[in-house]
Amino acid sequence: MRNFLPFRSALLVILLASVAMAREREPISRTVYLSDERKAEVPSVYVAGEMVTVLRFEKPCDRERTKMLGWEGRFEPVECVGKKVLVEPLKDLNPEDGFLLVVTLSDGKELPFTVTARNEQFDHQVNVFPDNETKGALKSRLTYAESRERVLEEENERFRKEASSIDHALAALLARDALKMTPFVKQYVSLAKNPRGAEILVTALTSKKPNKVAVVINLKNNSPSETWSLMEARLVAEGSGEQRPFALRATQESWGPGGESGKIAVVFDASAFDLKDGPDRLVLELFRRGSGVREAWVFLDRHMLGL
Template sequence: MALLLVASVAVAKDREPRVRNVYLRDNPKDEAERVYVTGEVVTVLRFQQPCDPARTKMLGWEGRFVPVECVGKRVLVEPLQNLEPEDRFLLLVTLADGKELPFTVTAIGQKEWERPDQQVNVFLDPEARDALRAQLKDTRARERLLEEATRRHWKEDTEDHALARLLKKGSFKLTPLRPRRHWYFKNKGATIEATVLTGKAKAAVLFRVTNHDPSKPWSLAEARLLTTRPGEKPPLSFSEAKPFALQADRDEIAPGESGFLAVVVDSSAFTSQEGPCDLTVELYRHDGLMETHVLLDRRLVRE
């Protein structure tokens, strides 16, 4: 049985900026709306009426930001470099009618879903036509996400996903799978342990990831299962993707902690259009780097 565990580096995937809508109301108890920025990227605040350049300002921006600009109904904010998580800057926008709107400019978070704002559409009257149209769009977007989550849950209601859920909890004895090999690899910022398991018409890999980063959580961005020809080395760009079951015991792994990822593969995946084939499991972490890969020999499901 052949098994290879290595770490490699792929091109990092930038976090895609986002466009979002905020709805402000005349409530003195409301906190200043937060605006999430990242270094050398312009964030645009878009209003329903022009702003007053002379009375729109940011406190303590010197040396940290390009001077704030008002361009018609838009305010442009650009940090010279990434902010620290604890950084907070007060942005006071004054509209043409004299209304003052405070915003808190801060850094993006460390979770994968926390992205910098590309554009923030600011609505003062939630009952206005433009605001209602934006709210309807937001509602439809949330409905799509819920539908996708429902479909994803339905797809995960399989025997392989049930096995993966047991493996991530360490319940080997409740499955027909048995450990065959154990590998250990220390990567920059994380330690990866991989246990290969086999059973009747099934193969699996249980990953134990220990996060050694002192401040940032570790999370999985993507896992891939690809056909592999002899001599090929990941990342695999022109291979055939195969279905598999994946389960994780947590969304992200805090600094100093460990988490488990389980991948279960059916024997049918070891056949490609060209005939029997080996498979490679690739794990990509939150910043887009390929954290590790495991080569699974097709003899796994026959031994």
């Protein structure tokens, strides 16, 4: 067994997306229910450069009395279109930036918002309900509750299946540094650094009985300000892009800035190389939340793994 290989000759070729330097954010839609209490906190609206954020209300807005303070040179003019208000910054804001937006509805009610930014997401659409008891607000709450119930049912079903999965059990042990409690043997290790500050150490492992492959990713977030979160992982055949099943376990959901580290472990059956055209290489892809692109990907060669 070789413990470490130079980056260019390693079995695990770790590629880090060059576009990772771009401060891309994930668009989201959410609902805001306002309070009539005088001390209620002014809600924030999170925007991204050259992207339109839509605030949607139950009543039309008053174009003449809807305005944002200090927007000149930083935003396109705020637009009222029926029941919608459109906000578009000319470039990204910093999280410490804040602009006061006052939306006046057709009934004269004034609604203040703080327009700002956050690192990983921005508001594509914000549904605003000034009155929590209107028919629209109650319907929105009911729809959310039903959607949340479906999500929880799906998650519970997935957890039940994973609880009886050998691959998930093995991945959990590897993520917790319990290699000796598994049948896996280390094959190769490779190290790469991301321009945004992520340091990724990848270890490939195999076992004969059962005939499986594992990848353990030790990730350290060296960014001084940004959190690293895994949005999705995929195992695909090189060339065709056909996806393969695998089990994944991680020590945490996100990695805080300033050097926080943790592990992601992936386990799959070696027969993943045998489907259809029998690809010689599989690709493990990692998608970081907020970027929308592959943050890193790892090539796994069946022959160099000894399969």
